[in-house]
Amino acid sequence: MGTHPYFANQRTKPMHDIRMIRDNPAAFDAALSRRGIAGLSSQILTLDEERRAKILAAETAQADANAAAKQVGAAKASGDEAEFERLRALVATKKAEIAALNEEAKAADVTLNDLMLTIPNLPYDDVPMGADEAENVELKKQGTPKTFDFKALEHFEIPSVVPGMDFETAAKLSGSRFVLLSGAVARVHRALAQFMLDTHVEENDLIETNTPVMVREEMMYGTGQLPKFGEDSYQTTNGWWLIPTAEVTLTNIVNNATLDEAALPRRFAAHTLCFRSEAGSAGRDTSGMLRQHQFEKVEMVTICHPDTSDAEHLRMTACAEGILEKLNLPYRTVILCTGDMSAGARRTHDIEVWLPGQNAYREISSISTCGDYQARRMNARFKPTEGGKPEFLHTLNGSGLAVGRCLIAVLENGQQADGSVALPEVLHPYLRGKTTINASGKLV
RNA sequence: GGAGACGUGCCGGAGUGGUCGAACGGGGCGGUCUCGAAAACCGUUGAGCCUUUACGGGUUCCCAGGGUUCGAAUCCCUGCGUCUCCGCCA
Incomplete structure (x- = not known):
């Protein structure tokens, strides 16, 4: 297994700071051991020493050759043919050695x-240790799940929703894991996206951004989808990748850039389509629109100084929680344990919204700080x-x-005994004052 | 889809085989002048890696990869990217 071409060009240095490992191998090993990975530092340092020895030898030979090559011109100019030939031969000999x-x-x-590429990011010390999602730790629980005096339905069962959420026609058009929204349901879906983006722009001071949804392959390396997780995304016949999240476009805004410190932090928000193959999700969440190949999401990305990323992580989490609070949706926030975090994250907060139809909290947002992991891959500096x-x-x-999952939450939490859905107040302005999807599926 | 041009430092833009990490201009930074500021003038201003306690030294980088040459930003090949014109098109 060789280095992928993208990394072979040396523009990027994958994720780990070799100097940090040299200076403090014990700390490196300790952090990784929390992810269940045995001490790698001695192996790394052995390879590092070998690498440096080779570089030193190669550069020394190069210096000799350069010195000789420099004198060649002078020898020729002064007409010293013998010296010219001697130097010329010397450089030729060195050349083979250098190669x-x-x-x-x-x-x-x-x-x-x-x-180094196979080593996941180091979890921060405050990330709880654990094997899987069962060991995630709840940080906050907000709102009380409503008790219904009737059996709470799943979103796709609610009488007022059924006519506007058509999986059969979507299957005809595109296959499974697609949905065709229409009428009131489509309208509320759109209103939700607008509401979220407006809130982030006006109250949270994020920069509204409209990004491409097809990107060059290089960008998928920058944020870490490639090389390992390519099967989760789609690629066009001429090589573009469809973004699985606007994290890809928003974060790569700073790809290969050096920003002024004064320009930090930069906080973006975008509403985009997202595309995921859901390979490996066969059988999971097959009914309803919880898990689709194509969905909409409002994404937040922050680019900041290393000293402020912890504060930004809390801030971003609060921005996401604020949306749910404005919509009056009960939720809980958990911090993922070391075993449940994705490879690139140093700390992740998941927000889970209450879904009465499932009688469960389900993930609606995942907020991660990556430290300098992505920045190293992208060569993004300040x-x-x-x-x-x-x-x-x-x-x-x-x-x-x-957005889609939020729609589910709004529908399930707002359902009423007569089959209608009462919509959150903050959406009313986006619906020209309408407040309810009535039992026959009409917005009134 | 057809035709062509181009890819140099924070930006603009020279440079077509050696003395080029790279002229010149702009911007930034420092200074002189000024009560202060502007203007003017002077100076300074890329990054990675190796080595060194440090000062410093070495090496690589003019889109990427390969080639020619004693020697390449400069010549050749391949790839990638950008732009312009025409056609088509939301």
Whole structure:
């Protein structure tokens, strides 16, 4: 297994800071052990030493050759043919030596990088240890699930919703895991997206952004979808990838850029389509529109100084929670344990909304701080105001929120005994004052 | 889809085989002048890696990869990208 071409070009340095590992191998091992990975630092450092020795040898030979090559011109100019020939031969000899040494140096470098690529990000100390989602820790519970004096239905069973949520026709058009919304349901779906984006722009000070949904392959490496998770996304015949989340476009805004520290933080929000193959999800959430190949999401991304990323993580979480609170939807917020976090995250908060039809909390937002993991892959840095070398930025991303899942939550939580749905007050202005989907599916 | 041009530092833009990490201009930073500011003038201003306690030294990078050459930003090949004109089109 060789290094992927994208990483072979040396523009990026995958995720881990080798200097940090050299300086404090014990801390590195300790953090990884919390993810169930045994001490790797000694293996890494051995490879690192070998790599540096090879580089030193290659560069020394190169320096010799350069010195000789420089004198060649002078020898020729002064007419000293013998000296000219001697130097010329010397450079030729060195050249072969350098080629061999370079090859060894490159091989050592590739070996080290390949190992580093397989290592997940280090969890922060405040992330609870655990094997799987059962060991996630609840941080907050907001709102009380409403008790219904009738059997709460799932969203696709509610009489007023049924006519506006057509899975059969969607299947005819596109297959399974698609839905055709119409009438009041489509309207409420649209209203939700508008409401979320407006709130983020006007109250949370995020920059409204409208992004492409097809991207170059390189961008999928920047945020970490590739090389390992390509089967989760779709690619067009001419090589573009359909974004599985606007995290890809919003975060890669700073791909290969060096920002002024004064320009930080940059906080973006975008409402986009998202596309996911849901490979490996066969049989899960097959009814209703909880899990689709195509869905809409309002995404938040923050690019910030390393010192502020913890505060930004809390801020972003609050931005997402605020949407649910305005919609009067009960939710709980959990911090994912080490075993449930994705490879790129250093800390993740999940927000789960109450779905009466399922009698359960279900994920509606996932908010992660990636530290400098993505920034290293993207080569995204900032120049410190007080001078000095550029440093890697920190990046965060979170849903704010998944529009389709939010629609489900609004419908299920608002359902009434007569089959109608009472809509949250904050949506009324977006519905020209309408407040309810009546039992026959009409917005009134 | 057809035709062509181009890819250089924070930006604009020179450079067609050696002395080029790269002219010149702009921007940024520091200074002189000024009560202060502007203007003017002077100076300074890329990044990665290796090495060094440090000062410093070395090496690589002019889209990427390969080739020619004693020597490449400069020549050749391939790929990627951008732009312009025509056609088509929401």
